[in-house]
Amino acid sequence: MDETSDGSPTEEWQPGRIPADLDATNLRILDVLREDGRISISALAQRVGISRANAYTRFEALRANGVIIRFTAQVDPVRAGLGVCALIFVTVRQQMWRQFRNQLALMPEVEYCAITTGQHDAMIQIRVRDVATVHHLVTHRLASIPAVKATETVFILDEVLRRPFILPSDERPLPAPQPAAETGPSPLGSMRFVRANAGRADLGGL
Amino acid sequence: MDETSDGSPTEEWQPGRIPADLDATNLRILDVLREDGRISISALAQRVGISRANAYTRFEALRANGVIIRFTAQVDPVRAGLGVCALIFVTVRQQMWRQFRNQLALMPEVEYCAITTGQHDAMIQIRVRDVATVHHLVTHRLASIPAVKATETVFILDEVLRRPFILPSDERPLPAPQPAAETGPSPLGSMRFVRANAGRADLGGL
DNA sequence: GTTGAAATTAGTACGAA
């Protein structure tokens, strides 16, 4: 146990700090909650190997600290009627970031949006009913946003992996079961890191 | 209940079929479950405006039909100690897709992987502790997979939007509150759709 | 599809180690 007299209530979180309250027990709790978010606290305590009261305390703390943002269902988009998924890479007009974000919030088809380094400025992932809707969304709705300078669209053909989240405690199940001859340094030279375009350090009103 | 041999869910789902069981009530259930996956069935029934027994029936059906895949927590990756997120675009050697998928399953840092059209073959999203880990993962772990021909990495600077999932019933809150003069066809000409490279129709052992 | 029972379980509050 660390003796850093951190008596601050609710413990304000600071960006640079490594979460000290994420011990092995809390990580196991998150691990269980990842595969069954509706598990009862009693069952959770049982699976983690702690008492019910302790499980309640840690559970609430994880929520209060913001480690757990919310509980939600994971839905199969195809079975829900949204069979088409696409990625749209957006070049954003400088100093119009705020408008870009505001407009995105008004688009319910957008499941995910991230600001990236590299050739483009942002990547958004959308889910819609059919391909025609993608076309309409890109050429009409997105194109009508002044902050959007250009877009590049690719379709998602198959989603290989979709994990709810990952934890620092996740480790490789198999420690490289390959023949030693092939395990050496990169046999291929085409690993490329893409840096941002010139003038991209300016994130405007982000 | 029809008893197929292995107790598989009622009503086998077929890829082309539009989910007929997703009426307005089920969509409202999913909508509630999206923002609170731990809500009790009683409260769910109350919020949707149906009886408890009905809510139980529909709830179980949505799970059995595979519309709801699972319930899970949504965790803040930064607060969980994984502050660095990156996208890696991978060019996969033809007819080595199966190996690619198998190797990915062994990499716990990978949160998401999708096969895409366009210049690259797949996009994977990873979360790790620091930037150095990204570098090691790309130049050593990924590069040592024979199926990986080339990669291109971009870092995620900020995650603007992260919705659990979206539903067909989600609609635009505001019906285009723009002046009519600007609502016409695309004012910008740089909306680009990227098709797959030559020979990309072959998905190998996918 | 709805309502109303009983049975079970969840959530909370104490002490004790």
Place this chain on the structure above:
DNA sequence: TTCGTACTAATTTCAAC
């Protein structure tokens, strides 16, 4: 801190309508 237990309130289940 963590655990164990008792108490109260809520939920799930099963019945009949």
